[in-house]
Amino acid sequence: MAGAKEIRTQIKSIKNTQKITKAMEMVAAAKMRKAQDRMEASRPYAEKMRNVISHVAHAHAEIKHPFMIEREVKRIGYIVITSDRGLCGGLNSNLFRAVVNDMMSFDEKGIEIDVVAVGRKAADFFKRSGGNVVASATQLGDSPEIGDLIGAVKVMLDAFEEGRIDALYIISNEFVNSMTQKPTISKLLPIADHSESEFSYHWDYIYEPDSRDILGSLLMRFIESQVYQGVVENIACEMSARMVAMKSATDNAGDMIDGLELVYNKARQAAITQEISEIVSGAAAV
């Protein structure tokens, strides 16, 4: 049996770890709330934009922006959104599993894949396992700005416009609730055409400068805002996953401390009993 002193040291070190995990849990909880607010705040923009895009697409059936045209798929792009930091349970591994499965199904069809890595973890993953990473955005922090993402998104948008890729997907975690996060893959390009929806009367905007130009800048901003939303939502997921992971780590530390304290008390009692019996037998010998 380990000596009482060793056990005491071990208990102390576990207690310190427990303090740290507890603190991380509380920090993650506070940050999660902020990230959720940010998630809500970014929604109206995308909603308004979707309305306008469907209006323009409907009003000008003859104008089709390259972003809206379906074509044969030979090469695709992925924007993979992960966290910068670890210690958030299986969040990133679950996401990578979904990505790898999806990539393999395209690979089997002979479709080539380009990747944009958003977040340190994605960059590290593709560095280890290979993959054609064409752009990356890392160190976004807890409150990312859309400006941090413009470059990485533009690389993909340009590739699509020039015909180097034929479809663009985004993979990020969906915030279901604070206990559940689900990796989701959705298609960004080509944008599904909504012009089938019938309006009761025909109307159109006055465009300044011209409709094609405006539609171009709208679509670009729309994609960017989708990616931004993905990043913000992923941060909320990261924080809630970390909160849960740290909570279970804190609980585990508590269990370990309980177990060790039992062992420690037994060791202490055994030592006392032994000492008493030594004294008694010593006294009897006299």
Added chain:
Amino acid sequence: MAMTTHVDIVSAEKAIWSGPATMVFAPGEMGELGIAPRHTALLTRLKAGEVRVQDEQGNEESFFISGGILEVQPSVVTVLSDTAVRADDLDEAQAIAAKERAEADMENRKTDMDYARAKAELAEAVAMMETIKKVRNRK
């Protein structure tokens, strides 16, 4: 009572202002615009500048935007404002920076995805998570 139009000023990062207004002024790409209620539908790009909103009491609120898109419908005015400073060559520079970051990260990389390796690595991570779960359930 003066006629009003509903105005929404939003950016990708947050909703900035929303409410009724009697008049909206915005810096359109082709010139300064003043929009009264029941203006005809209009879609234009905005330059960097000031967006002013006049409410029913005649009070004015002003917002600086670094550019964006303005959508006008007879009863709704929407300003989709950019939060970042935009220009084609600036965007280009950002794209090049993003590419360079990736290249710096991926030195000596293999461009072919090593699926076997990725799968093995992920299987390990999953096994780890499973073990943690089992340990937790055992008590």
